Amino acid sequence: MQRIAALIGMAALTAALAGCGQGESSPSAKDTGTTTEATTKEAGRLLVGADIPYVPFAFGDPPKYEGMDMDLVHEVGARLGLTVTIQKTPFDTIFRDVAQGRFDMVAASVLITEERRKKVAFSVPYFNADQSVMVKKGSGITGVADLAGKRLGAVLAGTGEKWAKANVRTDTIRTYDMVDDAFKALAAGQIDAVINDFPSSKFAVRTYDQLEVVETIATGEQYGFVFKTGSPLRGKVDEALLAMKRDGAYDRVYRKWFEDAPPANLLAGNG
Numbered sequence: 523m524q525r526i527a528a529l530i531g532m533a534a535l536t537a538a539l540a541g542c543g544q545g546e547s548s549p550s551a552k553d554t555g556t557t558t559e560a561t562t563k564e565a566g567r568l569l570v571g572a573d574i575p576y577v578p579f580a581f582g583d584p585p586k587y588e589g590m591d592m593d594l595v596h597e598v599g600a601r602l603g604l605t606v607t608i609q610k611t612p613f614d615t616i617f618r619d620v621a622q623g624r625f626d627m628v629a630a631s632v633l634i635t636e637e638r639r640k641k642v643a644f645s646v647p648y649f650n651a652d653q654s655v656m657v658k659k660g661s662g663i664t665g666v667a668d669l670a671g672k673r674l675g676a677v678l679a680g681t682g683e684k685w686a687k688a689n690v691r692t693d694t695i696r697t698y699d700m701v702d703d704a705f706k707a708l709a710a711g712q713i714d715a716v717i718n719d720f721p722s723s724k725f726a727v728r729t730y731d732q733l734e735v736v737e738t739i740a741t742g743e744q745y746g747f748v749f750k751t752g753s754p755l756r757g758k759v760d761e762a763l764l765a766m767k768r769d770g771a772y773d774r775v776y777r778k779w780f781e782d783a784p785p786a787n788l789l790a791g792n793g
Contacts (some may be wrong), residue, residue, distance in 0.1 A: 561754045562626045568604040570595050571625035573613035578725040578779045579631045584610065590779045592646060594763075595747075597771055601762040617642055620748050626755055628748035645753050646760050647744035648772070650785050653685050654720040655737045656727075658708055663715055666690075667739035672714040675704040682717035685739065690717075692699040705730055726782050 563569055572591065575581035580589040587608050599606035607770040611619060613630060620628045621642055633651055634644045655662040663672070670691045676682035678697035686695050696713055698704040704716045705723075709730055716723065720738050727733055749756040766772040767789050 562604060563623070566603075566605060567680060568595075568599045568602065568606045569626045570606060570608050571611045571616055571619055571628045571630065572608050573616060573630040574608075574610045576631050578721060580608075580629070584608070590649070590775060591631060593775045593778065594766075594772075595629045597766060597775065598762045599761055601765065602758055617748065621750055623750055626749075627753075627759065630748070631745050631750050633743050634746040638748075641751070643749045643753060643756050644746035645748050645749070645756060646763055647788065648763060649721070649745040650738075650740070650788060651745055652720040652741050653682055653717060653739035653741040654723045654735050655739065656705070656708065656716040656718060656723045656733055656735050657730055658711065658716065659734050661714065666739065669715060673712075675707055675713040675716045676718060677701050677704065681719065681741070685741075686717045702726075705733065708733060721780070724782075 572573060572587070573582045574587060576589070576591075578589055579591040580587055584589040585608065592608065595608070596606050609625065611625075616628050616630055616632075617638065619625060621656075627645075628642075631649070632644075633637070634647060638644075655663070655665055655669070663669065666689070672690075672692055673694040673696065674686050674690060674692055675696050675698060676686055678699055680701075682695055683695060683729065686692075694713075696707070698706075698707070701716075701718055701722055704713070706728055707713050708716050709732055717739075720735070723735050727735060747759060749759075764770070766775075772789070776788075778783075
């Protein structure tokens with residue numbers, strides 16, 4: 523998972539956003555067909571490990587962390603009749619920790635991979651971790667087809683840089699240690715486009731109103747919640763997530779953070 527801590531400063535912008543589902547009651551465990559039989563470390567509590575900050579999925583100060591992952595986890599907890607507790611933990615130990623039962627589950631924008639499936643179990647996907655093309659408004663660039671010969675920006679050694687080198691005919695790919703520096707260079711006209719993780723670029727346009735995301739680049743990568751292999755909790759969380767996709771709760775969370783409808787494949791069931 524590519525870190526985007528440079529966007530932490532944008533967290534203050536979320537204060538103006540209406541809380542997802544505020545004023546609406548979440549379906550109870552009885553309403554959704556789920557039960558509190560889900561096994562957790564402590565009765566009545568869902569202990570969740572999270573690598574914080576990772577804007578816009580998880581950031582802020584304890585105990586009231588914000589972000590898309592946090593909203594989804596609290597909604598799942600409500601549907602299972604469990605009180606959610608978030609425990610901040612480093613990403614480099616998070617798989618070992620959940621495999622050893624330190625947490626009930628992990629919510630840390632984790633890419634689902636076959637290699638990781640050998641050590642832990644995943645929920646159904648809840649997010650498409652695509653790349654994206656960001657440009658300055660009025661540039662005339664409408665997507666990947668217009669990038670040949672353009673000056674591109676990307677995070678050093680990130681997925682965006684690798685994709686650009688493999689897929690775009692250009693002699694100019696400038697790399698930046700922090701993604702925010704790439705956004706600033708784009709806004710200043712020093713480069714023509716930024717190839718970067720879709721979630722961070724989409725969220726950044728709230729600050730850089732002269733920039734826009736014109737195309738997402740499907741990579742086939744998706745995020746999932748993580749569990750100890752064989753955990754009975756995984757099935758219950760899947761039931762809750764699928765119910766959220768059917769009844770509109772997932773749609774509300776997604777729109778809150780990305781101001782757009784979620785991709786159809788995520789709403790279609792297992793992602």
